[in-house]
Amino acid sequence: MQQEPLVYPYIPNTVPEIKAQMMQEVGISDVMQLYEEIPENLKFHQEMKLPSPLLDEYSIKRHTDKLLNKNLNASDHLCFLGAGCAQHYAPAVCDEIANRGEFLTAYVGESMGDHGKWQAFFEYCSLMAEMTDMEILSIPMYDGFQAASSSLRMANRINDRYKVLVPGTINPDMLMVIKNYLHSATRPIEIVSVNWDKNTGLMDLNDLKAKLGNDVAAVLLENPSYLGFFESQAQEIGNLTRQAGAEFVVYTDPISLGVVEAPANYGATITCGDFHTLGLHMGAGGCQGGFIATHDDMKYIAEFKDLMFGLTETTAKGEYGFGEVLYERTSYGSRDKGKEFTGTSTGLWAITAGVYLSLMGPKGMQEVGTTIMQQAQYAAKKLSRIPGVQVRLNTPFFKEFVVNFDMTGKTVAQVNKGLLQYKIFGGKDLSQEFSELGQSALFCVTEVHTKEDLDKLAYAIQGAVSQA
Amino acid sequence: MGRDPQTLLRKFHQARWDEPIIFELSVPGERGILVPQAEPEVVQEVGNGVGVLPGFLQRKKAPALPEVNQMRVNRHYYHLSQETLGTDVTIDISQGTCTMKYSPKVQEHIASRHPGITEVHPLQDPCTMQGILEIYYKVEQFLKEVSGLDYFTFQPGGGAHAVFTNASIIRAYHEARGDRKRTEIITTMFSHPCDAATPNTVGFKVITLMPDESGYPDLEAMKAALSERTAGIMITNPEDTGIYNPRIEEYVRAAHAVGAICSYDQANANAVLGIARAREAGFDLCHFNLHKTFSAPHGSMGPATGATGVKEFLAPYLPVPRVEYDGQKYHLNHNYPESIGKVRSFFGNFNVVLKTYMWIMQHGAAGLKEAAICSVLNNNYMQKKIAQIPGVVIRYAEGKRRLEQVRYSWEKLYEDTGCGTDDVNRRLVDFGIEHYWTSHHPWVVPEPFTLEPCESYNKDDIDEYVAVLKEISREAYEDPEFVKGAPYNAASHKPLHPAIDDPELIFVSWRQYQKKKGSK
Numbered sequence: 001m002q003q004e005p006l007v008y009p010y011i012p013n014t015v016p017e018i019k020a021q022m023m024q025e026v027g028i029s030d031v032m033q034l035y036e037e038i039p040e041n042l043k044f045h046q047e048m049k050l051p052s053p054l055l056d057e058y059s060i061k062r063h064t065d066k067l068l069n070k071n072l073n074a075s076d077h078l079c080f081l082g083a084g085c086a087q088h089y090a091p092a093v094c095d096e097i098a099n100r101g102e103f104l105t106a107y108v109g110e111s112m113g114d115h116g117k118w119q120a121f122f123e124y125c126s127l128m129a130e131m132t133d134m135e136i137l138s139i140p141m142y143d144g145f146q147a148a149s150s151s152l153r154m155a156n157r158i159n160d161r162y163k164v165l166v167p168g169t170i171n172p173d174m175l176m177v178i179k180n181y182l183h184s185a186t187r188p189i190e191i192v193s194v195n196w197d198k199n200t201g202l203m204d205l206n207d208l209k210a211k212l213g214n215d216v217a218a219v220l221l222e223n224p225s226y227l228g229f230f231e232s233q234a235q236e237i238g239n240l241t242r243q244a245g246a247e248f249v250v251y252t253d254p255i256s257l258g259v260v261e262a263p264a265n266y267g268a269t270i271t272c273g274d275f276h277t278l279g280l281h282m283g284a285g286g287c288q289g290g291f292i293a294t295h296d297d298m299k300y301i302a303e304f305k306d307l308m309f310g311l312t313e314t315t316a317k318g319e320y321g322f323g324e325v326l327y328e329r330t331s332y333g334s335r336d337k338g339k340e341f342t343g344t345s346t347g348l349w350a351i352t353a354g355v356y357l358s359l360m361g362p363k364g365m366q367e368v369g370t371t372i373m374q375q376a377q378y379a380a381k382k383l384s385r386i387p388g389v390q391v392r393l394n395t396p397f398f399k400e401f402v403v404n405f406d407m408t409g410k411t412v413a414q415v416n417k418g419l420l421q422y423k424i425f426g427g428k429d430l431s432q433e434f435s436e437l438g439q440s441a442l443f444c445v446t447e448v449h450t451k452e453d454l455d456k457l458a459y460a461i462q463g464a465v466s467q468a
Numbered sequence: 469m470g471r472d473p474q475t476l477l478r479k480f481h482q483a484r485w486d487e488p489i490i491f492e493l494s495v496p497g498e499r500g501i502l503v504p505q506a507e508p509e510v511v512q513e514v515g516n517g518v519g520v521l522p523g524f525l526q527r528k529k530a531p532a533l534p535e536v537n538q539m540r541v542n543r544h545y546y547h548l549s550q551e552t553l554g555t556d557v558t559i560d561i562s563q564g565t566c567t568m569k570y571s572p573k574v575q576e577h578i579a580s581r582h583p584g585i586t587e588v589h590p591l592q593d594p595c596t597m598q599g600i601l602e603i604y605y606k607v608e609q610f611l612k613e614v615s616g617l618d619y620f621t622f623q624p625g626g627g628a629h630a631v632f633t634n635a636s637i638i639r640a641y642h643e644a645r646g647d648r649k650r651t652e653i654i655t656t657m658f659s660h661p662c663d664a665a666t667p668n669t670v671g672f673k674v675i676t677l678m679p680d681e682s683g684y685p686d687l688e689a690m691k692a693a694l695s696e697r698t699a700g701i702m703i704t705n706p707e708d709t710g711i712y713n714p715r716i717e718e719y720v721r722a723a724h725a726v727g728a729i730c731s732y733d734q735a736n737a738n739a740v741l742g743i744a745r746a747r748e749a750g751f752d753l754c755h756f757n758l759h760k761t762f763s764a765p766h767g768s769m770g771p772a773t774g775a776t777g778v779k780e781f782l783a784p785y786l787p788v789p790r791v792e793y794d795g796q797k798y799h800l801n802h803n804y805p806e807s808i809g810k811v812r813s814f815f816g817n818f819n820v821v822l823k824t825y826m827w828i829m830q831h832g833a834a835g836l837k838e839a840a841i842c843s844v845l846n847n848n849y850m851q852k853k854i855a856q857i858p859g860v861v862i863r864y865a866e867g868k869r870r871l872e873q874v875r876y877s878w879e880k881l882y883e884d885t886g887c888g889t890d891d892v893n894r895r896l897v898d899f900g901i902e903h904y905w906t907s908h909h910p911w912v913v914p915e916p917f918t919l920e921p922c923e924s925y926n927k928d929d930i931d932e933y934v935a936v937l938k939e940i941s942r943e944a945y946e947d948p949e950f951v952k953g954a955p956y957n958a959a960s961h962k963p964l965h966p967a968i969d970d971p972e973l974i975f976v977s978w979r980q981y982q983k984k985k986g987s988k
Contacts, residue, residue, distance in 0.1 A: 008835060010570050010763075012926035013842045022927060026848040034844045035743055037712040037869055044745050048613040053832030057574050060830050064822075068584030070599035072592065075583040081591045084813050091501050093542050099580055100549040101556030105571060107563050107766035108905065109553055111966070113482065113897035115959035116551030117768050123490050126978035130531040135980040139769065142625035143813045176809035184671025185639050185699065186651050232522045259518045261527050274813075284600055285590030285814030286771060296980055298971055310968045311489075311975040314961035315953070319486065321963035325974050331628075331665030333909050336674040341665035343628025344759065347769030351545075358490050358541045359500030362530040367503040373517035374506035381513060396520040416593070428591055451507045 082444025094279035124354035133262035144274025147290030149181035155218035155247035171226035228400030238267025258365025279356025289346035418464025476935035480900035483550035494534035551959035562904035564918030567760035590814035601798030616747025628662035630755035630774025650699035656685035658707035683864025704733035710870035739871035742837035773820035842923035873920035895954035
């Protein structure tokens with residue numbers, strides 16, 4: 001008996017009668033006739049070597065669950081990893097909206113049928129504008145590293161200078177992205193690192209002054225820095241930067257901005273960062289999203305590379321509508337004459353970040369910033385009391401801080417291995433990236449950690465460093 | 469009564485809530501959510517926490533966010549979602565070139581709910597995330613089969629980002645050979661704009677080939693443009709027109725002859741899964757949009773993944789870390805000194821890679837090929853029906869079979885009635901159909917619209933879609949002004965300024981709007 005052809009639930013026209021009818025309609029007797037334009041020698045005549053399919057839905061669910069069950073995670077462990085991705089609380093309403101099928105499955109529809117999506121983007125920009133105390137944002141970018149990279153290229157286009165200064169404590173991964181992005185087959189932008197003080201982490205202002213000539217397009221500052229501390233000279237750095245005619249680009253963590261001053265108010269001309277901290281899960285790094293904000297000035301607006309959705313009116317009096325702002329800026333409008341390039345990025349996460357800021361309001365952002373700083377300071381104090389364990393860089397910090405284990409005789413790798421036995425993910429190992437800090441780790445504490453969690457961390461570290 | 473069984477038309481009206489901007493819902497004092505507070509012992513130890521900040525770093529004025537209770541925030545965003553036409557609610561044959569296929573819910577539920585992905589930190593010790601690395605590694609093996617190429621990375625966060633990565637790899641390859649003369653990239657007008665924009669971003673001069681009378685990129689023009697200055701060619705096939713270029717091998721051979729690298733934009737590879745591959749056509753690099761061909765949803769423009777694939781000789785330049793397997797355990801290998809470094813944080817959008825894994829595992833080799841065949845069958849069926857609609861013109865390749873999509877033209881409708889593609893596009897929503905994709909700029913095909921009835925849509929969906937276009941064509945011939953005034957039943961009406969270029973009219977944030985307009 002001949003086997004019946006398989007009808008795939010996601011390929012409805014595999015119903016044999018329908019398929020036959022359609023083939024007849026288009027005048028073919030064999031489906032391969034559809035491919036007559038592809039020369040035989042370019043066709044693939046074998047079968048792809050792929051695993052046998054798990055055809056029914058239950059089997060694929062069970063199979064995938066089993067694979068994912070192998071991953072330890074922050075719901076069954078305490079997680080103190082940060083370094084560009086941190087565990088914050090994602091409110092239920094954020095998950096609810098991020099999983100709305102309309103948003104999940106929409107794409108580039110126009111402002112009438114996709115009115116809600118355009119409004120949600122407008123609101124994301126508006127809410128982030130309040131956080132950054134600036135006026136102008138585009139729809140989001142791949143991640144904060146892209147935002148930093150593009151900010152520097154915006155600066156380069158604004159003042160036609162081909163050098164940027166970055167702090168010596170910059171996130172090394174971010175620096176890798178920037179290096180590739182500022183490189184060029186014909187005219188690269190030079191990246192120069194500014195020295196830093198190994199005791200405080202702060203930028204060496206004499207070195208900055210020496211390097212800050214009129215050939216510098218921008219100075220990039222992370223505040224809070226990669227190593228967690230606040231750059232307390234930020235205002236002065238900004239003044240020096242602007243005096244040299246360069247753009248002052250500040251990379252910030254938006255969840256800090258309820259309590260920490262917006263960079264615009266200490267001189268940033270371009271604010272950028274990653275908004276994964278606003279209502280998103282860690283998702284193994286899959287929930288990052290980048291933003292750039294500037295003041296309302298055509299000098300900056302004209303240099304954004306991504307789409308901008310502007311509020312306008314419609315033919316119905318009083319109704320909100322939306323339009324594309326300066327579309328010719330983008331590579332969609334002008335191909336290689338556009339600003340850098342644009343494309344699909346992180347729309348759903350921007351909508352979710354908007355939901356988060358709407359829920360939190362000014363009070364919520366103030367409170368979450370306060371709680372984070374309190375918990376992180378408490379943790380640092382607790383850990384510094386452990387014999388042999390030191391908190392490095394004697395400078396105020398936001399949620400991350402450097403913990404050194406040199407005096408314990410243990411490496412970070414050993415400590416973290418020990419912590420895993422207590423169901424704790426210890427801090428990011430800095431011993432390769434910043435060997436001058438010895439055996440140090442970057443610990444991250446947020447509003448998800450309770451006093452009990454932090455006491456447990458101290459207890460576990462004590463145990464891990466005294467293990468034979 | 470349901471949809472009219474004769475005309476296949478619906479009496480549709482989209483949700484239209486006249487929804488205020490979230491700031492207008494603010495009631496001072498309301499809270500949307502409460503936040504954990506530090507315990508008294510913590511406060512006792514460290515005080516208010518923020519006192520350690522130098523004065524200039526303390527926020528003086530709280531951010532002027534709206535103050536809205538939780539139910540109202542939730543309702544507000546529900547309203548906005550209802551005013552959006554995703555593939556879950558509309559026959560999204562509209563967004564041609566984008567492959568708006570069904571994203572199976574079983575994939576979505578796992579990706580958004582399983583703590584083994586949602587609560588994983590990307591810097592965890594690899595031994596604690598073996599499941600993630602295994603899936604990552606296996607999808608790489610799958611795509612090697614699909615493309616015939618040797619290595620993949622999933623770090624790029626979108627299709628254009630993968631093309632940017634490819635351009636970066638081409639640059640790194642020539643630089644590693646000490647060949648700095650190669651400063652030009654050749655692409656074609658019907659390739660995606662990113663094939664022109666990303667090489668420009670990495671510092672190449674871009675040469676764009678126009679189509680000849682048959683719609684193919686001009687081979688003679690390309691041969692003339694090729695030289696020892698050519699770093700690479702970056703093209704797609706089939707192009708946005710849906711026309712497969714049967715002489716593609718000659719283009720690739722000519723480029724290789726001058727030492728250029730050949731990069732294949734396969735953002736949309738839906739027509740050729742298991743049928744034709746990058747390797748057989750001679751390409752050195754390719755990329756797939758996992759959110760198109762491999763079923764992950766488009767998420768209102770992301771998160772997404774552009775999977776970049778390379779031949780062995782280009783592997784040293786791939787971004788790091790790379791996922792490797794020693795027969796027992798999966799590892800992250802950062803040690804590739806010639807790598808272009810990184811293009812994105814960590815290892816990309818794993819959520820998208822997971823959905824790709826599940827989709828391929830549910831179909832296998834035969835299922836993938838079936839998806840390709842049905843997408844091309846659907847397209848050929850639809851083309852035949854649309855060709856009969858008054859006002860439609862199909863340029864190029866007469867008598868030749870197109871693959872998964874067609875770039876149509878309302879050129880004749882426009883000449884006859886004054887209604888162009890933008891008018892039809894607005895009217896489309898009144899029938900419950902998402903706006904269609906016209907074309908990237910410039911409009912080489914006049915009054916364009918690009919449709920792609922991928923394998924997710926059944927015959928009835930296609931028939932309904934065609935019926936709607938036919939109805940709009942009829943309306944245009946009978947009452948063009950009516951079509952020009954559309955939409956009438958959508959979430960909002962025709963914007964007065966769909967293209968905003970006057971600085972005075974730019975309002976991209978609520979505060980900018982209020983400042984310029986004065987408080988309303």
